[in-house]
Each structure stands twice: as C-alpha cells, then as structure tokens.
Amino acid sequence: MQDEPTPIELTKAVADFLRSDITPLISGHQAFKLRVAINILDLVTRQLTQEAGSDAKEVERLRALLGMDGSVTELNRALAERIAKGEVDLATPGLAEHLWATTMDKLAVDQPNYASYKRELGRNP
C-alpha cells in the first residue's frame, strides 16, 4: 500500500496550482501549451477517479456478452475479433447497450464537454 496523499489528490493539487498561480503569468504559445498541460492533468484526475468503477462494469458486461473471462484488455480484444468475424453484431442482444455504456464512460473521462456526449447524457438510454 502506497502512502498518502493519493495520486488523485496530487494531480489535482498540481493542476490547481498551474491554473490559479501560473496561468496569469504566461502568454502566447506557452499559455496554449500550459492549457493543454492542465487539461491533461484534469483528464488523468478524472481517469484515476472513475476508471476502477467503469472498468469493473465493463468487464461484467463483456463476460456476459462473450461467455468468457479475462482482463478488460483481453475481453475487448476478443469482442473486437468477434465483431470482425461477423459472429457478433448490432442484432446481438446487449451489444449496442454495452458499446454505448462503455463509450459514455470513456467520454466522461476524455472529453466531458464534447457536444455529442452532453446530448446523449441528457437522453434516457
């Protein structure tokens, strides 16, 4: 067990420092790069916060869909192969729901302000 504060708390502290204290001091291309850096830290913080829960649910859905066990990477590889071979498609019960749920969880980390995501979030699945 690693010591505390947690990685989530640490990345958040760095992002907040850059945002509040450094942003006002920087201009031009460096300011653009600083914004990118802050966005990265925010993304990492969201991933650290949400990943464990969303991966667990993804694995559970994949096991049910594929009837096999494995890591989230192995199961995704298996699903990709079955779609490529035409063994699984949108007519397969649960596939569309699984892909939607997984994709929504990804966007919540990668790009929560993406307009398509916000639109779908406001919709009942």
Add this chain to the structure above:
Amino acid sequence: MIEAELSRSVARWCKGATGVTGAAKLSGGASQETWRFDITHPDGPIGAILRRSPKGYGAAPTRAAGLAAEAQLMQLAYEAGVPSPRVMHVLTPDDDLGTGFIMQRVEGETIARKILRDDEFAAARPLLARQIGGVLAGLHRLPRDKLPELRSRGVTQEISEFERDYRSLKWPKPVFELALRWLRDHDPGPSVETTLVHGDFRNGNLIIGSDGVRAVLDWELAHLGDPMEDLGWVCVNSWRFGEIDKPVGGFGSREELFAGYEAAGRKVDPARVKFWEVMGTLRWGIMCGGMMQRFREGPDHSMERAMIGRRASETEIDLLRLLAPRGS
C-alpha cells in the same frame, strides 16, 4: 535565417521586390512547414505564404499528393474561379529553400471556433453551407486532363486501407470494428464518375471572411475518386465544433449543402454522402490513433499529440450515433 533566402528568391521572380520582412513560421511538422512573410515592394507590401519541405525532406508520405501537385491544383482552382490563393512561385533548386511554393496571402480566419462564434462572421454563417456546396461543385468540375498525377482510390480499396491502418495500431476498439463491418456491408461500389477530390475539405482548411469562403487550403490529400467523399467529410461531426445540429462544419444543413452543389449543376447522392460521413468519422478516429502512436514512438513527443490520441473516443460516440442511434 530564412529571410535571406526568401529575399534572394523574390528578387528573381517578383518584379520590383527589394526584400522580405516579418518571416514567421505558422505551423510545421518535420517534413512540411508553412511560413508567412511580406514582400517589400514599391507599390506596398505583398502578403505571402511559403509552403515547403525543408532541404533534405524530399519524400512525401504515401497519401500526400506532394507540394508540386498541390501548387498546380491551387493554380487550376484559382483560374477556374474556385476560391484559392494565387500561386506566385514554385521553388526551384536556385531558391535554396527546399521544395514547395510561394502563394499570395489571403486575409481571413481559419479558426473554426472564431468563425462559429464571433460577430464578424454572423452575416456569413447562414450562407456558408450553401456556398460550400457551390465551391465543391466547382472543385469537382476541374478538368481531368489538366490535373497533375494523383493517386486514385476506389471505395473498396479505401476501406481496406483504413482497416490496414487501424490494425497496424494494435488498438482493439469494438466500435471501430463495428464501423468497419458497416462500411464493408454498405460499400456503395464504384462511383458513376471519378473526379478530383480535395480530400481534406473542412472547417479549419477554409479561409473565411465576413463575406464567406475566401480560399480553400491544404490540398495535400487531393486524389481522384468519388466526389461524394468531400461532401461526407465536411459533414463529419468533429468539424462542427459543438454545433452538432448543423452538419456542414457547424454552419448549416446537409440540404443547404446539397442545394448549393446542385444549383451549380452537379448531382448529389445522399446515400453515398452518408457512407463517406461514416468513413470520415472512422478515418479521423484512426488518425487520432496515429497521433497516439507517433507520440509514443517519437520523434514528436508533444502533449498536443498525446491529447489528440485521446480524442479517438469522440469518434466512437459519433460512430455510435450514426450506426446505433438511441431513441430520443
């Protein structure tokens, strides 16, 4: 300093020019650079742009048409009345600037977020979707016999190429697999006609002013193929910058785009356009994967590239919206 080479170059082909000032690099990867500068001239400064591969970078990536072809296409477009910068000079070895060309600078905006939000463009915005249809019609009508040598791709071959690009990333993505299956199942076959295709016609590659489209840029992915490809690509959600209910670059509707295209005397095949929109969405997703790979393997280990890699999931949600829409 590049200004010395540019000054010697302009003195040779631009009558009256005495030098250049204000050379600044606008963008550049390792093999392609864009510079802006002003030519000093007794009639007043002339705004110019240099696009080049620096010395030592000869070979273009396989999909690129090459800078010489790009210059020729822009010149043809300009002569045919398609909004395009005027090509002033194609570089020769004497210029000592690498390979590429110099064109006259067109004033206006390329940053999509500004075009979609700033007051300056308020009057132009409602006109753009239809205008873009007209511009594409003009572009697709450029005479085949005058075009430089360009790669030619059928639809089926193009799907195979994207599949190969995707598999080489070793990045298993069930949504991409689904899109690839959909493309195979909906392959519309050979196009009734083969025309020049711009290949990257979208918000960001258009210079827009308060009066509308002033120039079409970045012809490096030009090729021969299905003209509906350009209509589908301009509708890809990634170029709407939040205005998701306005498919044409966030400006307007497909109907307006199609009306502008047909008013210029060309026919639209909406099913093919939809096919190319799906293809285009996947294509951008795979390009994001390419960015991720280049970030990881170098030489460009930049944060921007890393973050573009993370944008692949945007194309996943857009593909799902296209292929497996949920009830509202």
